[in-house]
Amino acid sequence: MDVLWMVPLLLIPLLMWTSGAFVFYFKKFFYVAWMMCLALLAIPLCILKSGGRDVENMRLIRSLVRHVKYLLGLRFEVSGWEHLQTEGPYVIISNHQSSLDVLGLMEILPDRCTMIAKKELIYAGTVGLICWLGGIVFINRKKTSDAKSVMADAAETMLKDQIRLWVFPEGTRNQNGDLLPFKKGAFHLAVQAQVPIIPVVFSSYRSFYLRKEKQFKSGTIRLKILPKIETKGLTSDDVSDLCDKSFNVMHSAFLETSSSVPQSNGPVSH
């Protein structure tokens, strides 16, 4: 009789373990904690290697992050590698569903490529510091004039230092099953630097990751690299059309890749 009260005590952890919500919180916590630890390891290595803030640090960051997908049960299927075989600077644009996008980004990140990110990211502990060391360009989304001026400087730096920049033109994370309308910054940047745009599409995460429903299963992400869009000879008057054209090709690719993503059921093989 005395031991009967222990049954719920044993059952509760068992139920939590098998419940989707427990797995969701566990995986999210693990992801953040692991990235923080990796960043802690990367900080001294980057400082020793490059002496401080340098886009070359992204090589080391990329190699340290690549295994994380296995720990979370995620698999990437990449197509269109040939479109990244472009010399010199360019702007990569991609959709943005979650902080998990960093894993896909690191799968295909070309050399000398860094990102544009919201300035709040710099306060994310060791991750913030590693972002700064990796040369990430921080913008204040609430002050368009500041963001524009930082991006104008970035256009000059791209050309001077032969740097590629990755921008999330939706301007925020979005998991509504579609793309948000694009902000214009990435297109002004490409036109100002007169460099091509390479669109990249992540298929929908909804088959394995649902933030509101607290679901985080194993799953497959299709990463489609699309043909470059030239900006040579374009001016600021062409930015709206360029933005619409980029949105349309990415929207079609998003719908196409998302409809054919394999459903996730338990662990995946790699």
Ligand SMILES: CCCCC/C=C\C/C=C\CCCCCCCC(=O)SCCNC(=O)CCNC(=O)[C@H](O)C(C)(C)COP(=O)(O)OP(=O)(O)OC[C@H]1O[C@@H](n2cnc3c(N)ncnc32)[C@H](O)[C@@H]1OP(=O)(O)O
């Ligand atoms: C080893 C262990 C490591 C562990 C850690 C692992 C990894 C770390 C490393 C990497 C991690 C990287 C992760 C990065 C993720 C970051 C994701 C983000 O932060 S997304 C959010 C930030 N990004 C953006 O917001 C970019 C997109 N936004 C824009 O481009 C915006 O346009 C804007 C510049 C912010 C302005 O915003 P606004 O809301 O005002 O947008 P509009 O587009 O409507 O523009 C208004 C108006 O201004 C004109 N405009 C816009 N930009 C420019 C410009 N550059 N020059 C000139 N004019 C500009 C625009 O045309 C509009 O005018 P009009 O209406 O007349 O056309």
Ligand SMILES: CCCCCCCC/C=C\CCCCCCCC(=O)OC[C@@H](O)COP(=O)(O)O
């Ligand atoms: C002092 C400690 C603070 C802890 C903060 C934890 C930080 C997260 C740590 C690890 C996560 C892995 C790396 C992620 C970088 C992801 C960046 C990202 O995706 O930012 C969100 C931003 O694009 C859009 O934000 P909004 O949805 O517009 O707002």
